Amino acid sequence: MAIGVPQKNNTLLDSGVHLDYRDKAPEKEIFNGSIVPFDELHSNPSHKRLYFGDNLDVLRVLVTDPNICGKVTLIYIDPPFATQSQFVSRKQSLAYEDTLTGAPFVEFLRKRIVLLHKLLSNKGSIYLHLDEKMIFEMKIIMDEVFGPENYKNMIVRKKCNPKNYTRKTYGNIADFVLFYTKTDKYIWNKQTVPLSEERKKEYQYVEEGTGRKYMKVPVHAPGTRKGETGKPWRGKMPPPGKHWQYTPKKLDEMDARGEIFWSKNGNPRRKVYLDEHPGVSVQDIWLEFRDAHNQNIKITGYPTEKNPGLIRRIIAASSNPGDLVLDCFAGSGTTLAVADEMQRNWIGADNSIEAIKTILKRFDSGLQAMGDFVNKDAHRQDNYSQQTLFDSLGDATSRAHSTPKSQHKAIRDFSLFASNDSPSELYETVNTWFSHP
Template identity: 35%
Template sequence: MNHLYYGDNLAVLRESIADETVDLIYLDPPFNSNASYNVLFKGPSGNESAAQIEAFDDTWSWNDTAEEAFGEVLRSGNGAAAEMLRAMRSFLGENDMMAYLAMMAVRLLELHRVLKPTGSLYLHCDPTASHYLKILLDAVFGPKNFKNEIDWKRTSTHSDAKTWSNNADCILFYAKSEKDFIWNTPREPHSAEYIKSKYGRDDNDGLGPYRLDNMTSPSPRPNMMYEWRGFPFPEKGWRYQRETMQRLDDEGRIWYPTTETGEFNTSRRPQLKRYLNEMEGGVMGDIWTDIPPLNSQAKERLGYPTQKPVALLERILSASSNPGDVVLDPFCGCGTTVHAAQKLDRQWIGIDVTHLAIGLIEKRLRDAFPKVEFTTHGVPQDISGARDMANRGRTDKNYYFEFEKWALSLINAQPGNLSKKGADKGIDGNVYFAKTSRAIVSVKAGDNVGVAMIRDLRGVIERERAEIGIFLTLTPPTKPMVAEAAAAGQHHEDGFDPVPRIQIVSVEDALSLRDRAVRLPARRDDTFKKAAREQDTKAQGKLEL
């Protein structure tokens, strides 16, 4: 049951996620990050492209949608949430923060609905809105179900004018029930100072350092009053029965005091050897400084500005879910949560509102887990679905831009200017190949394709000094278009067979052939950053998949 949904998470939750079917929810809803949420792509020399492709802006404003969300919370039947949101509006007014809180409140009600009685929710946020979100969560889950406010040190300290350096995020942990929720106590390793002071003994037998522990009983136990290897029994007896004592002795786990001549010193008592590698660390606290953020050189970094380390999600999933449990991330971004869930043998559901993010997650999962199985919902799976998406784009530009992103993903092309804040200059996408060569992609979703479009593309590649042009079309090309493309000649790359300079690729062919529908010499495989392949921890010896 691994599912990836493209769409508004509120609609997906209501239409596709049943009551009490999810064991753990993690969400990192965007607000006030001072950045568009982009995926960075590699440019022709392998570096990150200067052009960041806009996925969505985390800009919130009070509008009809926010007003509708506010009304839905008031009509939800959850009196506490309704009154809390009403009070917030009275205090904040109709501004960006209030719009964000209204949008979050209606979603938190749905997330509470789909969570099992034994489930938990972790909401990741920064200090800008964490205090408001905590009040909303108290209203939705109940104050008694608040468990922790975790502080994660996400970056090193830096210079801020007249403030303490803001270098931590807040993670709010709530359970659906006060006591009966999944919990696997997380522990942290002993500190070097603790090990040095407590585990100073080592017999150099390969078992490692150990400390000594008392073997006497805390209360009188008549059946434990026996002599052991010449040592008289303690006043209250030994802690272990004779059979257990013999086993510990056979395993070499008993330390015996000796005299200078090496004989047992029966005036003292034997003690138990407790080895460091068998002792659990202390219970982990709610201030996490041991998981560093992803720097520019991190192997798992995909270029998503708000990408979180897999280790952070592994810690949360390990503590609040078990293998086979269902994990949900309704703002899944670049897919760190579903990556961690797949790695830890959990089932997962991911939702995101941009096709660009969905495409990135699909590629990330298949790179990291070549045998992964999941179903993607909401994106075209066949030519009929492609036409439906294109038709919706005729009345809604957002759908048209999403169609372009989806079509480009079929041939593994880097989007060009999908924010549409300026003219695209005839460049919808790029594919880089060989060392510095470039193919420009033009995407057409309309019915009226003609030979003039091929001439336009030819002009674009000449203007841009690109080597190849790719005309990616939903409608089959006409014979004059094919002839015009052929007249453009071929591109020759040293050491490779020549390929057509203008190539017409139908969306239908791209659906079945993917990037093989395009003929390129020495195609590079780093147009998108590649996730490192994970090891199969179930296989003997952890063989790589």
């Protein structure tokens, strides 16, 4: 693999590449749009808020709020993908329409992204989830708004299992998450995953007495040294052209702790233990967070609901407990519920009644297994125990999805806002929800 050497002073403040299309509003105009008032239907002193309404109106309100503007640490958005489809819930009620395409789609999303940029704190990050339909146009827009120097990754996610396509193309199992930061001083908590079974096989030796697995590695490294590491240890010089990796004193200490393996010929090797491996850094291809792919995985049933494991990783990497997480295309509330579980504050918005109903139900009772063959009696037990094929195989996606019912903690400590032209169905739903304990 060839790796180029980055040139110094290569700061890309403006790449010179811009997306030009009809009716592209000047940024100033986006900020100057009229402010739609929101009523507080339920008030709570926590820093958690759910909005029902068009997110353009919500974001404009938030930009004027000094307690929020510039204080959002993490934004994850999963907007419509320009699929030209209607999405219905499992009960066949319309959840939302995804009809915009081309320039109108780009402008719809750009307006929100401009406001989101303003809301983000200087240590903040934004993750934009899309698929191949609009990702290239939106990458250019993200570069325009955030600056190409703040682009961090385009994460490729495996969204589903391979399908048997009849079309003459490769199967489509990927979607994408663009990761940008506001500045270079962003929160970053490195994420790791355990070693693969294949890599674990490299730890083929078992230590007598402790049973710990280890592999053997040399205690010398290339290059000669004049100092301590170039001197003999236990009467042995390092091999020609090499030096000891540690000083003779340190090697003595390691040997005293049993960390050196001596071959029959008296050659020392260092033991590297499997149980001390720090894990492998997460890369930009994520295979383990498919969306519900098996009837028994617990979900809300809202269309296009994302895998909570995906959001858990993003929140862990780019925020800390107490930080403010925002998702203005909240859908079933995956980001909000996971943020809450991870002790973050959150702001969510959606303009679909079906989404708000789903979020409230999820906050109350968590996720449910919705397969046709689900044993309804199992739901009555506090500790949901139905075995799935994937559970029994230790499938990571099933684990990422499922929170045993007994672990679900109801979320009730948030404020709820709605624009004052909201339908009466919303008020009825909200009143019923907050009136029962």
